[in-house]
Amino acid sequence: MKYDVVVVGGGPSGATAAEDLARSGHKVALIDRAGRIKPCGGAIPPRLIRDFQIPEEQLVAKITTARMISPTGRRVDIPIENGFVGMVDREHFDEFLRVRAQEAGAVRVTGTYTKITRDDDGTHVHYRDKASGEDRQLTTKLVIGADGARSNVARTEIKDGDKIPYVIAYHEIVEAPGPRGDYHPDRCDVVYDGRISPDFYGWVFPHGKSASIGMGSFLKEVDLKQATADLREASGLADCKTIRKEGAPIPLKPLDQWDNGRDVVLAGDAAGVVAPSSGEGIYYAMVGGRVAAIAAATKLQTGMIKDLQLARKLFMREHKSVFKVLGAMQNAYYKSDERRERFVSLCHDIDVQRLTFEAYMNKELVKARPLAHIKIGIKNLAHLTGLVAPTRV
Structure with missing residues (x-):
């Protein structure tokens, strides 16, 4: 044939x-x-669910909040307005x-x-x-x-x-049936901390009765398994049963x-x-x-x-x-913990939150609010040049 x-x-x-x-x-x-x-963290946006007709039963969790965590432990919770991010295993x-x-x-x-x-x-x-x-x-x-x-x-x-070019990603799937420690099954945590990853980030993503905990790095000397163990400890999931472990390159x-x-x-x-x-x-x-x-x-x-x-x-x-925009953001903010701190601080801004999630959910740059784009551009420049100090909470 x-x-x-x-x-x-x-x-x-x-x-x-x-x-x-x-x-x-x-x-x-x-x-x-x-x-x-x-x-893989397993997050899929509404556009994917819609465009590729993904049935409800494939979603192991629905995320309504994203938490950004800075090197100093600053937390910025971003609500997902008028929708959710689906999670798959x-x-x-x-x-x-x-x-x-x-x-x-x-x-x-x-x-x-x-x-x-x-x-x-x-x-x-x-x-x-x-x-x-x-x-x-x-x-x-x-x-x-x-x-x-x-x-x-x-x-x-x-x-x-x-x-x-690629980073090496590693994660562990663990049993996590409900809230415990700093973990919540309705929230995705993204950790911008050089102690976890000096050039990428770590994540704690709920999968219903389990969770994906992992990180990635371009640097070969980074101990992926130890960084993931540290993430588990910080999230209160260190003693949870490990279901499986996986590693692979991400381009x-x-x-x-x-x-x-x-x-x-x-x-x-x-x-x-x-x-x-x-x-x-x-x-x-x-x-x-x-x-x-x-x-x-x-x-x-x-x-x-x-x-x-x-x-x-x-x-x-x-x-x-x-x-192009995401690549510029990675180049600007992932170079040091000082810049990661400023990036998480920038995420306090309501316009940043709304435009970021609108772009994520619909997979396109939002052009409906030009004044908001100008405002964000000015704030972004101010943070990168150090004209403003990171927000303290």
């Missing part, structure tokens, strides 16, 4: 691409290793997406991708079958590489695909090129589409899968190689400005 598209990687990006293509009538295979769970959420793709018509294959070869019969995706351990191959017209931040598809098929910047100009296009973490500053990846991964599917379907219809470029063009058309 010859497939129209073989998708490598069954996370949110790959599963979304496979489902979209299958629903549009294409012959699709989805290769996934199975058993791999990415460390990647162990179950990713499998739900894979099953949905299969029900749409995609063929699921369990194994580990090894390489791509080509001959007169087409493009062949080689993999090691999980059950038998045998080397097998699928013949296809196109390949979507959605195999994570250190993508083997990107490394061998895309220019500079092996040069994507920091989208690649400049997502296709090989022939038969491969990237999606999700493989293309580097994780939001700077926040590290948010699920929504952008699923959007990345969708635009990769659009590019693949268009190429199959027109036969024009350049249509593979649609994936990056469509993604950047909608999200480039948000990524």
Whole structure:
């Protein structure tokens, strides 16, 4: 059997691409290793729930408050007005997406991708079958590489695909059925503290009867497990039963090129589409899968190689400005604890809170209140230049 598209990687990006293509009538295979769970806080905004039709039963918690914690322990609680942030557990959420793709018509294959070869019969995706351990191959017209931040598809098929910068994230899922210590099941805590992460942040995110506690860092010398243990202690969750532990890279910047100009296009973490500053990846991964599917379907219809470029063009058309702003914020405020302190102080401002969450919930920069943007810009400049002292509470 010859497939129209073989998708490598069954996370949110790959599963979304496979489902979209299958629903549009294409012959699709989805290769996934199975058993791999990415460390992730699990937050999904209302736009994701709406755009990708996520059912209520996939939400393990609904968050109504976000707490920012500074290096000196300052706490700023930001209410989520007129809505909530949904939380999912990647162990179950990713499998739900894979099953949905299969029900749409995609063929699921369990194994580990090894390489791509080509001959007169087409493009062949080689993999090691999980059950038998045998080397097998699928013949296809196109390949979507959605195999994570250190993508083997990107490394061998895309220019500079092996040069994507990333942080290493680590988290522990623990039992946490209700409020205890400094933890509350309706609130996400984001910790900006160099003792936890000198260049990123730590998190304590509720998952209903459990919680995700973790952090990330670009620096290899950082002890991820000790930092997470410190977070557990500070949150009052140190003695909770540990359910599982996971670590993985999180990309920091989208690649400049997502296709090989022939038969491969990237999606999700493989293309580097994780939001700077926040590290948010699920929504952008699923959007990345969708635009990769659009590019693949268009190429199959027109036969024009350049249509593979649609994936990056469509993604950047909608999200480039948000990524640029978030990247500038990360560069400005994550360099030192003094700046982290000022960033958390800036979050006291009501305009900052409202515009931040409007942008997060709807995934676009809000332009409705230009005076508020000017006000925030002035305050931001004042904090960065030290003209104002951090707010004391």
